[in-house]
Amino acid sequence: MSSIESRYGRLLSDFEVGATYEHPWEVTVDGGTLALFQASFLDATPIYSSAVLAKSCGLSDRPLHPLLCLNLGLSFSVHDVSEQAIAHLAYIDVRFPEAGYVGDTVRARSTVLGVKPASSGDKGVVHVRTILENERGAVLCAFERKALIRAGKLAERPQWALSTAAAEGAKTPDVQSFPSVPKALRDGGKGGFGPYANDFEPGQVFTHAIGKTIGESEHMQLTALVRNSHPLHFDHDYCKVHSFTKQRVVYGGLVLTWVATLASRDLAGRALWEVGLDAGAHPNGVIGGDTLYAASKVLAVDGEKVTFRLVGVKNRTSAGAYAEHGDALFEDELSKKEGRIKEKVVEITRTLLLRRK
Amino acid sequence: MSSIESRYGRLLSDFEVGATYEHPWEVTVDGGTLALFQASFLDATPIYSSAVLAKSCGLSDRPLHPLLCLNLGLSFSVHDVSEQAIAHLAYIDVRFPEAGYVGDTVRARSTVLGVKPASSGDKGVVHVRTILENERGAVLCAFERKALIRAGKLAERPQWALSTAAAEGAKTPDVQSFPSVPKALRDGGKGGFGPYANDFEPGQVFTHAIGKTIGESEHMQLTALVRNSHPLHFDHDYCKVHSFTKQRVVYGGLVLTWVATLASRDLAGRALWEVGLDAGAHPNGVIGGDTLYAASKVLAVDGEKVTFRLVGVKNRTSAGAYAEHGDALFEDELSKKEGRIKEKVVEITRTLLLRRK
Amino acid sequence: MSSIESRYGRLLSDFEVGATYEHPWEVTVDGGTLALFQASFLDATPIYSSAVLAKSCGLSDRPLHPLLCLNLGLSFSVHDVSEQAIAHLAYIDVRFPEAGYVGDTVRARSTVLGVKPASSGDKGVVHVRTILENERGAVLCAFERKALIRAGKLAERPQWALSTAAAEGAKTPDVQSFPSVPKALRDGGKGGFGPYANDFEPGQVFTHAIGKTIGESEHMQLTALVRNSHPLHFDHDYCKVHSFTKQRVVYGGLVLTWVATLASRDLAGRALWEVGLDAGAHPNGVIGGDTLYAASKVLAVDGEKVTFRLVGVKNRTSAGAYAEHGDALFEDELSKKEGRIKEKVVEITRTLLLRRK
Secondary structure: OOOEOOOOOOOHHHOOOOOEEEOOOOEEOOHHHHHHHHHHOOOOOHHHHOHHHHHHOOOOOOOOOHHHHHHHHHHHHHHHHHOOEEEEEEEEEEEOOOOOOOOOEEEEEEEEEEEEEOOOOOEEEEEEEEEEEEOOOOEEEEEEEEEEEEOOOOOOOOHHHOOOEOOHHHOOOOHHHOOOOOOOOOOOOOOOOOOOHHHOOOOOEEEOOOOEEOOHHHHHHHHHHOOOOOHHHOOHHHHHHHOOOOOOOOOHHHHHHHHHHHOHHHHOOOEEEEEEEEEEEOOOOOOOOOEEEEEEEEEEEEOOEEEEEEEEEEOOOHHHHHHHHHHHHHOOOOOOOOOOOOOEEEEEEEEEEEOOO | OOOEOOOOOOOHHHOOOOOEEEOOOOEEOOHHHHHHHHHHOOOOOHHHHOHHHHHHOOOOOOOOOHHHHHHHHHHHOHHHHHOOEEEEEEEEEEEOOOOOOOOOEEEEEEEEEEEEEOOOOOEEEEEEEEEEEEOOOOEEEEEEEEEEEEOOOOOOOOHHHOOOEOOHHHOOOOHHHOOOOOOOOOOOOOOOOOOOHHHOOOOOEEEOOOOEEOOHHHHHHHHHHOOOOOHHHOOHHHHHHHOOOOOOEOOHHHHHHHHHHHOHHHHOOOEEEEEEEEEEEOOOOOEOOOEEEEEEEEEEEEOOEEEEEEEEEEOOOHHHHHHHHHHHHHOOOOOOOOOOOOOEEEEEEEEEEEOOO | OOOEOOOOOOOHHHOOOOOEEEOOOOEEOOHHHHHHHHHHOOOOOHHHHOHHHHHHOOOOOOOOOHHHHHHHHHHHHHHHHHOOEEEEEEEEEEEOOOOOOOOOEEEEEEEEEEEEEOOOOOEEEEEEEEEEEOOOOOEEEEEEEEEEEEOOOOOOOOHHHOOOEOOHHHOOOOHHHOOOOOOOOOOOOOOOOOOOHHHOOOOOEEEOOOOEEOOHHHHHHHHHHOOOOOHHHOOHHHHHHHOOOOOOEOOHHHHHHHHHHHOHHHHOOOEEEEEEEEEEEOOOOOEOOOEEEEEEEEEEEEOOEEEEEEEEEEOOOHHHHHHHHHHHHHOOOOOOOOOOOOOEEEEEEEEEEEOOO
C-alpha cells in the first residue's frame, strides 16, 4: 500500500548557485486572461485597456498589463523555486523591457543568484532572477526576488520534477543592458486623464480613498489563472496545518497588484508604462474578506519618470493609517527595530513613465 | 503630514445643465469580457452567444449583449456622475441603435439634462443622458437616468478629475432619430427556440421558475469588469460607514441583468434584439448571497415587437410573490402610496424584437 | 391571477427510446471561455494551454480542453434531459474524437438509448448518448450517461420547450467507428514535463498532494459558463426545498474536472490527449467550501496509452484516504455492499495518450 506523493519546489540544499531552471508552464495569453485581470483590478491606465490608445502610442495592440506579466513570471517560478517556501521576502529590480500582447505564448526561467543559510541552521534565503519571455524571445518581465526556504533536501521531489538546467544559450540574460520601456513606445499626444508627470512634486502624499474587499473565489481564480501552484492560496486543508493564520492566504503578487491599481485613478491615468519596481516586501499577510487600501508618496520627478513609494494597508483607510503613522508609513517595515505597522501588507518603490503637459 | 485624497463624481452644485462630460474609461472589449458576462448571466438568447446564428441574421459576428453595453455605459459614467450619489432613481428610454463587437474600443459621455434640488435643500435629482460608442462613432447604447445626489460641491475633487467638456461636435447625439435595432439585422430564418412573437398575448404573466444566488466574488468581478468605480459595491470598510445595510450592495445594473436573463429561457430564445428599456427603477437593494427571481407580464404585442413589464424579487420565488401580490407586482413601486413590495428589487418595461412563426 | 411557470427537462414518461433531442444552446467558444476554465482548473497539460506546443503536435491551435468539451456537452443536455433528474448515475464511454478551437460554435444533441423504470414505480433510469459538435460537424465529445429520473410527465413543460426531434441525417452518429484521438495529432518531439508513458507501471498509486477548495462564486460561474441550467447548482432557495444538503451542490462535471486537473502535474505534463473516460460516477456530493483531493492508480500501460483509475475525495488528503482504505479506494463505490467510502466524490477510468521517452 505504498503510494507516490510528489512534491514540487525545493528545500535549501536543492538549490545550486548559478543553476538555471526552466519552469514547465507554457501558456498562450488570450483576451480572457486580460478580462479576468481587469475584472478584479479596476486599473485606470488607458494604455493597458485600449487598443486604440496603445496603437496611437506606437505599440501594436493593447499590451499585457506589466503587473500581469510580473504575476505570470512569479507564479511560473513557484513550481521550481518557492512551492516549499516559508515566505516571500523581497522584490528587487523588476523591469518590463518589452511589451507582450494577446496571442503571445509565455514561458519563464530562473537563475539562482545566491543561497544563504541562516545562522539558526533550519532555514535560509534563496535569491533568484526570473525572466518571462514570449515565443519570439522578447523579455516581458525580469525581476529578482528572495524567499525564505527551509533547510534540507525535498524527499518527495520526483526525478521528473527536476527541470533540466537550461542550455548555455538559454541562460537568463543580463537585463541591466535592457531598455526600461518598450522601444516602440512614444507619447501619442492625446488620451488619458488626470495628472501629468509635471503635476507631481517630491514629497506629495496621496491617500487613495477607495478600497477593495478581496473575494475568496476571485483571488483563487487569479492564482490559478497565473499558474501559481502554492497550496497556501487555494487548499484550505493544507492551510489548517501549514498556515499561521490556519486560513488560505492571498498570493502576494495579487496584493501588490490590487494596491497598485487602487492608486491608478489618482496617479496613472496618463501613464505610458510601469518602468520598474524595487525594494518591495509584504510585511503582513492578507486573507479573503480583507479590504485593501493604498497610499503613495512621490519620491522623485525626473522628466517623464515619476518615482513613488507605494504602500498597501488592510482593513483601515490609508488616510487613517497616515494620520496615525505619518511618514513612517512609507519607511521600510523590515528594517524597523520598533513601531512596525501591523496593517501594512505591501511596500514597494515604483517608477511610472507619464505624459508631460 | 497633509495628504491629497481625491474623490470623484459630483455633488449637486458641481453639475451644470447642458454640460457634457467625457468619461475617462476607454476599453477594448474582448472575448473574455463576453465570457465573464456569460459566466454569471445564463442568458438563453442565441444571437448573443452564437457567431453562426448572428451572421445568418445579417450581423458581422456575435454582437455584444445589449445589457453588457448598458452596464458599460452606466458604469463609465459613475466617475463623473454618480460616484457620490445616494441612489440611482430611474432608467429612462434605453436604446441599442447599433451592434458592438469583440474588438471594439468603447467610450462614453454624458450630458446633463436637468438638476432639481429637493425642497429639503440637502439633496436633489440629476437627470443625464449617456451614450456609449465605439471608435467608429457607432452608438451601442443610449439612455437617460436620474440619480439622487447630495447638495453642495465636492471639496476633494481634484482639478484633473474634471473631465473636459466635450467639443461641440462631440455632444451626445439626438438619439430620438436613431433606429431602434441595428440596420443590418434581419430574421435569418432559423435557429433559436421557444416562443415566437405571435405566441405571446397581452396580459400573460410568466413567473420564471429558476432563481440565481449572487456570489460575492462574481458581483465584484463584474463591477470591476465594466469599470463601475462606486465603492458601495466592493469596499466593505466604506460600506460599514456609508451603506444603509452596512454591507456591500450589488450594483443595480447587474441586478437588472440577472433578472432579465432569468426570464430569457422562457421569453427570449427567439429574440433578435433588445429594442429598449424604459420606466425602470430599483425599489430595494440586493446584497451578496441574495437569490433573485424574475416575473414578466406581456403589455403589448406589435408585430415582431413584444413589450413586457419585467420585475425581479429577492429571496422568494416570483410565483410566491405573484400569488401574494397579484397584478400589483407589476405596478410601479415608487408611485405607490401604500402596499409597497419590499422584496421587489427591479422593475422595468422592456421591448424585445422576436422572430414570428 | 394565473401565471405560466415553465419547467424544463423531462420526467420518466416524457422520454421516448430512440428519440433525438436537439439542445437549444448554440455557443461560440472564445478565449475567455478558456481563460475562465484555466482560472479554476490549474491544469498542467501544456498542449491545452500553449498554441506553440499544440501546433508543433500537428493541431492548428490550442485545442479546447477535452474536459471543457465534456462539460459543455453534459450541460447543454440538462435543458432536455436532466433538469428534473434526482441524480447523475454514470459516465460511460466518453470520447474526444476531434479537436475544437477558439471560434468554434458548438451545439449538442442527445439520443435516448434506454428508459428503465425502477421496481418501486416512482422513478427510473434514463440512458442517453450525447454528442457535442461544432458548426463544421466535427464531433468534439461523445458520451453516454445514465440519470435517475422521477416517474410521470412534466406538467409545466411548455410545448415550445419540446425540442424538435432531429432530422434523420442529424441522428447522433455511431461513435464506435470514430478515431480515439484527433487525426492530425502527433508527437511534436519536444515540450512538456514530468513522466513519459513508459515511466508508468501498472499498480502504481499516486496520492496527489495538493488540494483545491471550491469557491461559491467560481463554481456558479463555471456552471453558467457551460450553460448548465439545473437550479441545484446556483439557486439557494430551490436548494433549501429540493436539495438533500439544503445547500447548492457543485455540478459533478466540475468536480470531475477539478479532480482530473489536481492529478495533472504528476501525470499529464507530457499528455497529448485525453483518449477517453469510462465507468464513472459521483458517489457523494460536493458543496462550496469543500476541499477536493485526487488519487490515481495505474491500471494498464499500452504503448503511448496509459489507463488510470482516478478517484476524488473531499476534506481529507488522498494520502490519508489511501492509508485508511487501501486499494478499496479504487474500487467501484456503487457495487460495494458495505464499506462505502463516504468522502469519495468521483471515480472514473481514464486513458491518457502520453509521449514516450
